Amino acid sequence: MQYLGELISLGVAFSWTITAILSEYASKRLGSITLNMLRMVFALAFSVVMFLVVFGRPLPAEGSTEAYCWMALSGFVGFVMCDYCLMKCYTIIGSRFGQLFMTLAPLSAAITAWILLGQKLQIMSILAMFVTLAGISISILGRGDNHLLSLKLPLNGVFYAAVAAVCQGIGLVISKVGLDSYQASMPHDVAISTPWMLPFCANFFRCLAGLGGFTVLMIFNKSFGKFRNSFRDGKIMVAVIATTIFGPFVGVAFSLMAVQYTAAGIASTLMALTPIIILLPSRYMFHQHITWKEIMGACISVVGVAMFFLG
Known part of the structure; x- marks a missing residue:
């Protein structure tokens, strides 16, 4: 099907918009750790059901130990570190600013690929970094005392958002390495008959690492009581299940799938439209005032x- 990869990429952008808005709502009610723990539990449950339907067993296709380790590391960086900080920043600065900072992820991914994979940084990539930073600066800086520029967002929220973006970029590179290793080591018949299942199988191991990481955080945070009580709130459960489907289950898997059907640059650019798409829903759902300056910064x-990606 022509433009299948592009359509999937646009779908991912809208999917991440939905999960960002729902995550902002749920994280303010549950907290970052509890919400992420629930997301991992439901993502693994959905994966098991899918494997039963497709493979006739509750586990994904087998791979090498090396692939498992890479995917587990990717899950720790991408889910535990990134999503913890991302949900935390949602409670402080909101999802639309959080998603704006996530446009820094390609910068982080490029530097990580340069360090781990020896990929060169082109001049256009360096220029793109400055353009992205300029857009974020336009959105978050305002005129303060004595006509000097000042940060109009809480500093701790900016910190969590920046760390989330950096971790997402690092996790993306590690995921690529793990995905290639997993694809090379999985049974040949599975790779041929159901190639579209590769992202879902790989994401299963990432979610396992995420579950383990958030379990440790819950032990230190002593938040198992809040985790148990969350199942009694039907409204919150609907939000959590929806954000799981559109986020770590379908959203992440489809983002990996998109690059299989179109150029990575095109897919990544279309998926990065979330900071623009999220502006209108944030205006009506959270009654947030959005200025033309913020719209220009996001664009x-x-x-x-x-x-x-396209330079």
């Missing part, structure tokens, strides 16, 4: 991402 940031 410039996405242009920076486009330059990064």
